Amino acid sequence: MSIRSRRAAVLPRRNALRFIVLLGLVSLFADMTYEGARSITGPYLAFLGASATVVGLVAGAGELMGYALRLASGYLSDRTGRYWPITIFGYALNLLAVPALALTGRWELAVILIVAERVGKAIRSPARDAMLSHASSQTGLGWGFGLHEAMDQVGAIAGPLILSAVLAYGHGYREAFGILLVPAVLSMSVLLAARYLFPRPQDLDLTPEPPEAKGLPPVFWVYMLAVAFVAAGYADYALIAFHFDKSGAAPTVWIPVLYAIAMATDAVAALALGRAYDRVGLWAMVAATVASAASAPLVFLGDLRLAAAGMALWGLGMGAQESVMRAAVAAMAPRERRGTAFGTMNMIYGFAWFGGSAVLGILYDQTSALWVAVASAALQLASIPVFIRLIKRA
Numbered sequence: 001m002s003i004r005s006r007r008a009a010v011l012p013r014r015n016a017l018r019f020i021v022l023l024g025l026v027s028l029f030a031d032m033t034y035e036g037a038r039s040i041t042g043p044y045l046a047f048l049g050a051s052a053t054v055v056g057l058v059a060g061a062g063e064l065m066g067y068a069l070r071l072a073s074g075y076l077s078d079r080t081g082r083y084w085p086i087t088i089f090g091y092a093l094n095l096l097a098v099p100a101l102a103l104t105g106r107w108e109l110a111v112i113l114i115v116a117e118r119v120g121k122a123i124r125s126p127a128r129d130a131m132l133s134h135a136s137s138q139t140g141l142g143w144g145f146g147l148h149e150a151m152d153q154v155g156a157i158a159g160p161l162i163l164s165a166v167l168a169y170g171h172g173y174r175e176a177f178g179i180l181l182v183p184a185v186l187s188m189s190v191l192l193a194a195r196y197l198f199p200r201p202q203d204l205d206l207t208p209e210p211p212e213a214k215g216l217p218p219v220f221w222v223y224m225l226a227v228a229f230v231a232a233g234y235a236d237y238a239l240i241a242f243h244f245d246k247s248g249a250a251p252t253v254w255i256p257v258l259y260a261i262a263m264a265t266d267a268v269a270a271l272a273l274g275r276a277y278d279r280v281g282l283w284a285m286v287a288a289t290v291a292s293a294a295s296a297p298l299v300f301l302g303d304l305r306l307a308a309a310g311m312a313l314w315g316l317g318m319g320a321q322e323s324v325m326r327a328a329v330a331a332m333a334p335r336e337r338r339g340t341a342f343g344t345m346n347m348i349y350g351f352a353w354f355g356g357s358a359v360l361g362i363l364y365d366q367t368s369a370l371w372v373a374v375a376s377a378a379l380q381l382a383s384i385p386v387f388i389r390l391i392k393r394a
Helices: 003-039 041-047 052-080 083-096 099-103 108-137 142-170 173-179 181-197 218-233 239-249 252-280 285-300 302-332 336-368 367-381 384-393
Strands: none
Touching: 003 083, 003 108, 003 142, 003 181, 041 108, 041 173, 052 108, 052 239, 052 336, 083 108, 083 181, 099 108, 099 173, 099 302, 108 142, 108 302, 108 336, 142 173, 142 252, 142 302, 173 181, 173 367, 218 285, 218 302, 218 336, 218 367, 218 384, 239 252, 239 302, 239 336, 239 367, 252 285, 252 302, 285 302, 285 367, 302 336, 336 367
């Protein structure tokens, strides 16, 4: 191969990596914004006079609406081909609703902005992931999504820590929300720069497009069954933290530290498992699912040391969901249907997670932590035969 040919082959990969890093920076600053806000929205609503029922309903409804709308958003992005406008609009709504919370004086207005933030995330996620999948075909789908998730988690860890420092220095909630305007503006600035530099991310895609590809293939729907099992069995951290506090397994001061352990593990695991997916395929998801299933008895039945180990495994599973799970969707879906595919996966994941969380919560109230651990692990492990079937078919 001549020097000119080598340069021609390397340049698209470098461009693809630049695009992935730009989207990673967008997510880093975005997560710094809205994950920082989510760490204090509950106390803020209470400060404004909202009841515990309102706080619970807002959190649940916001998440459910955020997942449900992703199917419509993904379909619209594929139908129109306007991935950038949909992504930019979603990010603008997602991010600017957060610092606007500093201007509210009534909990009713705060609720509207909190739900708007979730809606914005729902609008932009499928279109952004579709564009990310095009660039990731140059670097390996697992590595591309893993790198994006690792950068995303840096912001998810930094945001709550920044707000914790603001409150620790004697400032109020409004100052805390107000300071989040800085990462929100940085995120939007990098996003617009990425739009200017890469107006057509689909040109980076190396994936051959089968001429007969018209919709989502049957293998995708089999994969969705495995996704639903994983989501239904994944205990939300709200329930885990509730258990830590009620059982005394972890002192109150350690509860946010345990979550930080999970988020740090998430970032590292996303990179490692993403690379593993590019080499061994869905076996990476099998290993991660076994590990995350093992986290359930550790966090619900163990002492502080076992709980810390369990949260690390919980974070490992989360990293796999954000890297391997998304990469597999991109590998299965035709280019022109990836927005729909990501939207469908997110909707199914959201409803399964919502239903599973309700079941685990009821089990905790009506039985014991032992049965929560058993149900959580069993539901996740039910996905393993489905993953293995897909591996054999591949």
